[in-house]
Amino acid sequence: MTFSWWKLSYFLLALLIVPNRAFAMHIMEGFLPIEWAIFWWVITTPFIILGLRSIRKTMEENPETKMLLGLSGAFAFVLSALKIPSVTGSCSHPTGVGLGTVLFGPLAMSVIGTIVLLFQSLLLAHGGITTLGANAFSMAIVGPFIAYFVFKGAQQIGLSFSLAVFFAAMLGDLGTYIVTSVQLALAFPSEVGGFMASFTKFAGIFALTQIPLAVSEGILTVIVMNFLKKYNVSELKTLRVFSTKEAH
Amino acid sequence: MKRNVLLLVIVVLLAIIPLFIQKGAEFGGADGEAEAAIGEIDAEYEPWFDSLWEPPSGEIESLLFVLQAAIGAGFIGYFIGYMRGKHKEG
Numbered sequence: 580m581t582f583s584w585w586k587l588s589y590f591l592l593a594l595l596i597v598p599n600r601a602f603a604m605h606i607m608e609g610f611l612p613i614e615w616a617i618f619w620w621v622i623t624t625p626f627i628i629l630g631l632r633s634i635r636k637t638m639e640e641n642p643e644t645k646m647l648l649g650l651s652g653a654f655a656f657v658l659s660a661l662k663i664p665s666v667t668g669s670c671s672h673p674t675g676v677g678l679g680t681v682l683f684g685p686l687a688m689s690v691i692g693t694i695v696l697l698f699q700s701l702l703l704a705h706g707g708i709t710t711l712g713a714n715a716f717s718m719a720i721v722g723p724f725i726a727y728f729v730f731k732g733a734q735q736i737g738l739s740f741s742l743a744v745f746f747a748a749m750l751g752d753l754g755t756y757i758v759t760s761v762q763l764a765l766a767f768p769s770e771v772g773g774f775m776a777s778f779t780k781f782a783g784i785f786a787l788t789q790i791p792l793a794v795s796e797g798i799l800t801v802i803v804m805n806f807l808k809k810y811n812v813s814e815l816k817t818l819r820v821f822s823t824k825e826a827h
Numbered sequence: 828m829k830r831n832v833l834l835l836v837i838v839v840l841l842a843i844i845p846l847f848i849q850k851g852a853e854f855g856g857a858d859g860e861a862e863a864a865i866g867e868i869d870a871e872y873e874p875w876f877d878s879l880w881e882p883p884s885g886e887i888e889s890l891l892f893v894l895q896a897a898i899g900a901g902f903i904g905y906f907i908g909y910m911r912g913k914h915k916e917g
Contacts (some may be wrong), residue, residue: 609874610865650906656899660892664845668852702891704878767868777868784864791845795838802831803903810910 608707620712630689651679665788673796677748685723692719717758726751734822749797756785
């Protein structure tokens with residue numbers, strides 16, 4: 580009997596000592612010092628302008644891909660609404676930007692990702708307007724760029740199309756969270772250990788929670804791509820999604 | 828098709844397994860936890876801006892989240908149906 584008492588008190592103590600951290604993926608409204616908020620807005624804005632141009636160009640040249648652009652947006656919308664439980668005992672959500680990146684390139688997703696983030700900050704008090712520049716930089720710029728280079732790199736070394744898509748979406752998702760950790764650590768360096776100590780703290784929370792979610796995002800993106808490969812081959816060829824080897 | 832079903836099963840398992848591994852965890856997705864971490868590093872920090880509008884309750888918030896997912900999923904469903912139909916004609 581005493582034994583279970585011990586267990587119980589040990590458990591309660593553990594609960595007190597081990598902080599049960601959960602992060603949603605965005606930096607909350609007002610939680611970046613103003614100079615950092617402005618800094619990230621300045622960095623992000625040119626990408627959005629370039630992204631708008633890139634989308635306009637694609638739509639003028641290949642109007643038949645309009646539906647695919649809608650799909651990319653819808654996919655990001657759905658995935659970022661799914662708060663999925665993770666092994667750390669907290670929830671987070673995927674980003675869904677990998678699909679559009681593979682189809683339309685990273686610049687186009689800087690616009691679509693920002694639209695998703697804007698919706699969430701205005702209607703869900705999730706993320707924020709002051710922190711939108713920073714959040715867009717991580718989710719709509721760095722995430723897609725990582726996804727893009729991973730995708731191209733994987734094709735270069737001859738991985739199958741599905742695997743290339745999987746790694747692109749997965750690493751883009753993880754990259755997003757790592758950037759968020761960097762942004763928070765830059766704004767809030769620890770008194771002892773500075774930037775690195777803070778980064779370790781934030782990344783430890785983020786990265787662990789996000790790993791199974793990143794895998795899920797990779798798989799979901801592959802599922803959608805499998806469908807597109809069957810029904811939208813001509814559009815995929817127009818958008819030059821396949822590597823030269825696969826495009827016969 | 829078979830492969831897609833199998834992949835979907837993996838995704839579902841990835842989401843369910845944590846519920847069993849982490850029995851009794853809170854499974855919060857709270858941004859408030861981020862505030863705690865920031866508070867530990869810099870106790871002086873005060874957020875300088877508040878959300879312009881917050882959902883008045885958890886219910887309203889879940890409504891908006893469901894709308895976000897439903898609109899997106901609706902379009903994806905439409906897309907799949909449209910493409911399959913087009914494919915059959917062609």
